[in-house]
Amino acid sequence: MTQIKATNLQKVYHVEKLTYPVLKGIDLSVKQGEFVSICGPSGSGKTTLLYTLSGLEPYTGGSVVLFDKELNLYTDSEKAKMRSHDIGFVFQMFNLIPNLTVYENILLSSVLGTQKSKSEILDVLDLVGIKENNDYYPYQLSGGMQQRVAIARALINHPKIIFADEPIGSLDYKNGLSIMQLFKKLNQELNVTIIMVTHNEDTTKYGTRTLHMLDGKVIKDENSN
Ligand SMILES: Nc1ncnc2c1ncn2[C@@H]1O[C@H](COP(=O)(O)OP(=O)(O)O)[C@@H](O)[C@H]1O
Numbered sequence: 104m105t106q107i108k109a110t111n112l113q114k115v116y117h118v119e120k121l122t123y124p125v126l127k128g129i130d131l132s133v134k135q136g137e138f139v140s141i142c143g144p145s146g147s148g149k150t151t152l153l154y155t156l157s158g159l160e161p162y163t164g165g166s167v168v169l170f171d172k173e174l175n176l177y178t179d180s181e182k183a184k185m186r187s188h189d190i191g192f193v194f195q196m197f198n199l200i201p202n203l204t205v206y207e208n209i210l211l212s213s214v215l216g217t218q219k220s221k222s223e224i225l226d227v228l229d230l231v232g233i234k235e236n237n238d239y240y241p242y243q244l245s246g247g248m249q250q251r252v253a254i255a256r257a258l259i260n261h262p263k264i265i266f267a268d269e270p271i272g273s274l275d276y277k278n279g280l281s282i283m284q285l286f287k288k289l290n291q292e293l294n295v296t297i298i299m300v301t302h303n304e305d306t307t308k309y310g311t312r313t314l315h316m317l318d319g320k321v322i323k324d325e326n327s328n
């Protein structure tokens with residue numbers, strides 16, 4: 104089942120009177136259960152692609168069909184519902200709320216979807232390997248553990264797709280490896296689609312497919328083995 108279909112996707116930023124084309128006509132479709140890595144040099148448009156595919160940023164040309172509906176046709180409330188129920192985000196810097204515990208960070212996210220019971224929250228923390236730390240505050244955790252909390256937060260509403268922007272970019276090698284193994288497990292066991300930006304080509308082996316970007320275009324689209 105196709106979940107995302109981008110056709111001639113374009114994005115132009117305007118700064119003062121200048122225009123900067125950042126996405127220059129991208130065609131892409133992603134099916135349920137794929138694990139797509141997007142790599143390419145800094146400034147090639149990876150984050151912009153992720154944000155336009157997920158509806159975080161508007162695009163300026165072409166189209167994106169997400170879950171069978173053109174993104175530009177979603178009303179604000181449909182978009183809010185889609186964001187809280189159907190997709191999850193993981194960022195490089197975790198973005199946890201510092202004065203809430205691990206458990207409360209997940210609870211808050213679940214309230215934005217359909218509020219979950221205590222056992223459902225503990226189950227998702229168990230799935231990402233951090234249940235024992237549920238009453239810790241973010242500052243009491245390592246970067247790798249904080250990223251696990253962020254992944255649990257992205258998972259709590261059972262999204263169909265997780266978008267991740269350089270999720271191991273601020274982690275050391277060992278923590279990065281274990282987060283990649285976690286993504287792979289989630290992809291294989293929950294069949295959740297993962298679209299992950301990475302600047303490290305080594306990590307593309309965890310995925311099923313790799314897009315290489317250069318200067319606003321996809322220059323290579325290959326299956327990983
Ligand atoms: N809000 C913005 N306004 C203007 N230019 C932007 C904005 N966001 C990103 N850009 C430019 O778009 C290009 C691609 O950025 P980005 O998608 O962040 O690339 P990547 O994630 O591959 O490093 C860069 O040249 C960046 O400077």
Ligand SMILES: [Mg+2]
Pocket residue numbers: 149150151300
């Ligand atoms: Mg980026």
